Amino acid sequence: MEAPLMHLALVGTPNSGKTSLFNALTGSRQKVANYPGVTVERKEGSFVTPLGRQVSLVDLPGTYSLRGRSPDEEITRDMVLGRTPGEAVPDLVLCVADSTNLRLTIRLVLELKRTGRPLMLVLNMFDIATRRGVTVDVAGLSDALGVPVVTSVAVRKGGTADLLRRTDEIAAQAHALTQHRRNLWQPLTIAQLRATQREADRIIAATVSLPARPDSWTARIDAVVLHPVAGLAILALILFVMFQAVFAWAQPLMELLSSGFGSLGQFVHDTLPAGFLQSFLQNGVISG
Known part of the structure; x- marks a missing residue:
């Protein structure tokens, strides 16, 4: 029996390398249009996992939060929550992070967890972070967040292999793709956002080591x-x-x-x- 089509959504802050990852995964198998009623661009593509599973991938507009203060952010929020008419509810949300600057993305991950959607954090540009002396405890970060975490180098051949492998593993867990289709998500208040940022800072302090400032001329x-x-x-x-x-x-x-x-x-x-x-x-x- 052929496996059902899997729907993935790419979420991330602006300049996190999200579009590069989308292009690396989908190649030429993508199409561009606008969301109904707005001028915001909609990018959708497809790819096949190593185990042969067909995947539909949509690249959502960049956002720092799910509060939805602009049309782009509203579209991203509604797509994740399954509120967009005519759009499939994501089976898995891929939150893309710039590995050299995780502060805002970790807060976004904590917000996305509250939606109840299956979630995976993708540490993109991991090679650049390594060259700059940034050390990330990937396993510790996964434990602290309670979601799978993979590394990625979207601009390098084979740089998405770990992501594709984990996608197949998550797809094999049928219950993970059907849980929480409906949720009671509510936007965070200002006080809750500050508390979420403090929690994000605590997680980063425990799992990410920044290079010491070099004493050079x-x-x-x-x-x-x-x-x-x-x-x-x-x-x-x-x-x-x-x-x-x-x-x-x-x-x-x-x-x-x-x-x-x-x-x-x-x-x-x-x-x-x-x-x-x-x-x-x-x-x-x-x-x-």
């Missing part, structure tokens, strides 16, 4: 030129020197060059006989 220079007071003073000094160089200090040199080319033109005029060559050199090459 570039770091010492940055400490001066990026200082909120000294940096502005240095910028003002550089601009003053540039304007002085152009409008004041360069004047004697400009006059010297002008006089030199004038003398050279006069020399050509006095040396060569009148004609095309004289005019070309004096009025064309030298004056030009």
Whole structure:
């Protein structure tokens, strides 16, 4: 018996690499349209998992929260909650995170958990985070959040292998794809959002290690030129020197060059006989 079509939704903050991951998974098997009644772009594609399961993937607009303060955020919220007419309820929500900056995405994951949808966190751009010295305890982060966590490098061949494997594992758990079709989700209040952010910060502090600030000459220079007071003073000094160089200090040199080319033109005029060559050199090459 053929497995039913699996519906996945990509959710993430802007600039998290969500679109790159969508392109890596779907390739040329994608179509672009607009959501009914709005001008927000709708991107949908398909792919096949290693075990041969057909998957439909929709790339939802970037959002920082499910509060829905803009048309894009409202569409993402309603799609996740299954409130969009004519759209399939996601069997699995993939929350894409920029591995170099997890703070806002972890809060979004905690909000998505409250919807009751099957959820997986995808740590995208994991190679860049590693090169920058960011260390993520993937297993510890998964335990702290209570959701599967995988790493991904969307721009590299084979960089989505772990994601595809885990998708097959989740799809094999039939109950995970049918639980909580209806939920009692309510938007968070400001106080609840702050509490959720504090919880996200606690989880990040326990599972993510940032590199120590290197004691290099570039770091010492940055400490001066990026200082909120000294940096502005240095910028003002550089601009003053540039304007002085152009409008004041360069004047004697400009006059010297002008006089030199004038003398050279006069020399050509006095040396060569009148004609095309004289005019070309004096009025064309030298004056030009």
